[in-house]
Amino acid sequence: MPLLQAATAVRENAYAPYSRFKVGAAIRSASGAIFAGCNVENVAYPEGTCAEAGAIAAMVAAGETVIAEVLVIADSPSPVPPCGGCRQKIAEFAPQDARVTLCTTDGVSRTMTVADLLPGVFSAAHMDRA
Structure with missing residues (x-):
């Protein structure tokens, strides 16, 4: 359960003074490396960063570009899915059959x-005639 451990640990570092809703995310790249991210809020709400985006940024900063698996954890009554923007970010780097676990x-x-x-992901194939 390395993904769960990484996401749980990084969730504690989330900066969520406004919503008090801490989220942690961990991704395993194709090489097997694990990258984690937490949400970082800003008083100007649209300027915050989601946990999933932070984990993807850490992966890319390390020179990797393929997600093999994703795990997201939050203190919620039911598993919380990534927002729409993060779904598209995940789809940019992960194959369609990659596993996503929400905890x-x-x-x-x-x-x-x-x-x-x-479903119905926007992809580079949509831009083939551009």
Whole structure:
């Protein structure tokens, strides 16, 4: 459960003074490396960063560009899916069959694929004639 451990640990570092809703995310790259991110709020709400985006940025900063698996954890009654923007960010770097596990701090989880998370994904293929 290295992804769960990484996401749980980084969630504690989330900067969420406004919503008090801490989120942690961990991704395993194709090489097997694990990258984690937490949400970072800003008083100007649209300027914050989601946990998933932070984990992806850490992966890319390390020179990797392929997500093999994603795990997101939050203190919620049910597993919380990534926002729409993060779904598209995940789809940019992950194959459609990559596993996405959504967890609560109480141990409830739901597993799906990137395709389940974002059906009808916008991809580079849509821009082939550009």
